[in-house]
Amino acid sequence: MQKLLLVVMLFVMSLSGCVYVDMNIQNKPTPGLDFKTVHTFAYKKADDSKSTLETVLLEAARAELEAKGFRYDSENPDFLLIVNFGSKSVIERGVTYKRDTNKYDLLQNTYANIGVVKTGDEARNDNTVKVYMVTPENENLRTYLWRGSATSNDQDGLGIVGKCLVKGALLKFPEASGDFREKIRLGTCE
Structure with missing residues (x-):
């Protein structure tokens, strides 16, 4: 009986390490532009309400x-890194969802509702992470x-899969x- 319990526990533990985040990347x-000419970067926070x-x-x-050979330099960067993120929770019926902020989507050149999910009882989360590299000269x-x-599209929110989405967005950069x-294994994003 103890051996059977041990085998079942090992099987469950091995499954927990095999969770993948399936994502679409653009x-x-x-x-x-040749990214071999730029070597340093800094990042800019976009919103204090989601600072953590x-x-x-x-x-x-x-x-x-940094794993790709770029160096962080907050004083004299060659480019700035901006990360926007959002999660849309879809209720089981698939009709209603909740979003909490409206930001400009720089990829589609439109305004889009992206933000943090306020409730946790929905069936699915449509998670999005957008990464922008911009020149540091003039913010305007x-x-x-x-x-x-x-x-x-995951059961988990950005707090769980956000790092994997960032890794996926930068996977083929530049x-x-x-x-x-x-498809990236969740355990490799920690």
Whole structure:
């Protein structure tokens, strides 16, 4: 009986390590820009109301960029990193969802409702992370060097899968452009 319990526990523990985040990725680099000429970056916080989750996602983006050979320099960056994120909770009926903020979607050039989910009893979360690389000169007249986004439909919110979405959005940075589908194991995003 104890051996059977041990086998069942090992099986359950192995399944918990095999959770994947299935995501759609969209990359839009600026044509003609060579990222071999830029080496340093800094990041800019967009919103204080979501500062905790935003800090976690910016640190995940920083780790991904440093792994690709870029260096963090807050004093003299070659480009700024901005991370926007949101989650849409769909109630089981699939009719109603809740969002809490309205921001400008720089990828689609439209206003879109993206924000943090306020309630947790919905069946599915449509999670989105958008990553922008911009010139640091003038905040009002930004030049976009690279844009990327990753979206997923999960039971979990951005607090769980946000780091994986950042990793997915930066997975093919800076080489590839276009739309991709990726699957990343949740345990590799910690």
